[in-house]
Amino acid sequence: MDIKRPQPGQPIPSHAKRVFKGVIFDVYQWEQEMFDGTRAIFEKAKRQDSVTILPVLPDGKILLAEQEQPGHPLFVGGLGGRIEENEDVLTAAKRELLEESGYISDNFTLWLALNQIPKTDWAVYVFVARDLRKVGDLNLDPGEKIKLVPVTLEEMINLATDKNVCFREQEIVPELLEAKYNPAKKKELEELFRP
């Protein structure tokens, strides 16, 4: 699978200087020429890119994760996490699927690839995984508590668009919201999530 990294609206120029290196965020600054010829310091944050996996079970249900993290209220979303340095996008998706669900798959479809957070360079890849085989148990970080919850497409749409639910995958909400009301979009997603 040839996966192209989505670029942010305003890329960090190659001459930008990394002024901070953190656990999650790096910060870059550069001198930018303004429209009147004056110069100003521009700044952008960068995060390690992430993968989200929405696994489809043989019965057509989508395996979501109900998660707790220290200091964070309960939330629901896909499986996934950070791509490690020098790790391939698909390799990261397979690793996160295995760690967080105990399933493996060779059938990944890239649904969305976005980079849309203002002033931040952070690509998020959303995959649908099919033909799952259970090979083990969950292998979680000490900072994760995950309960796997199989839901129908309709249930996922309702969870994602319910303002009282803390749904983590904000980048897929517009797609699911459209499917909630537009039958053509709903059909498209039914195809996408067909087991």
Place this chain on the structure above:
Amino acid sequence: MDIKRPQPGQPIPSHAKRVFKGVIFDVYQWEQEMFDGTRAIFEKAKRQDSVTILPVLPDGKILLAEQEQPGHPLFVGGLGGRIEENEDVLTAAKRELLEESGYISDNFTLWLALNQIPKTDWAVYVFVARDLRKVGDLNLDPGEKIKLVPVTLEEMINLATDKNVCFREQEIVPELLEAKYNPAKKKELEELFRP
């Protein structure tokens, strides 16, 4: 107007240490106890909060801004910008409206207040402004080029949900997407944007 600041899902604890102070981003770190009793460094970025203003002209059209910024392709969105340190939210909204359009108003309605970017504490307040009076010209930063574009609610909905348009206000897209398909939501927004 009593405006409550929306909190992020995972607030930065008061004992967190600011480890970086930048032009846009500050970064905080703290030691967090994990579920197994071990400890890890958690990190979160913080940005100065922002206001977005959607002004309604007497004819019912909404005044959007078509903007260019150095190193950034053309984009469209509401007026607005960063709230300055120690500046009141509504004061910032009035200031940005005046600077970017030459209009003043005493009739602001808070539509949305969100804080939803992962790992970032950044509140965005979206206002609708009515009863506009033109008192001057645009007073722009050297890093701004703004062309004001009056659009109907329908046109704004189409701009925000057109994947070929770079629409800046991603936080209002779900609302506008719902209004595109759900007549009840459309009616709610027609009320909200009534001059």
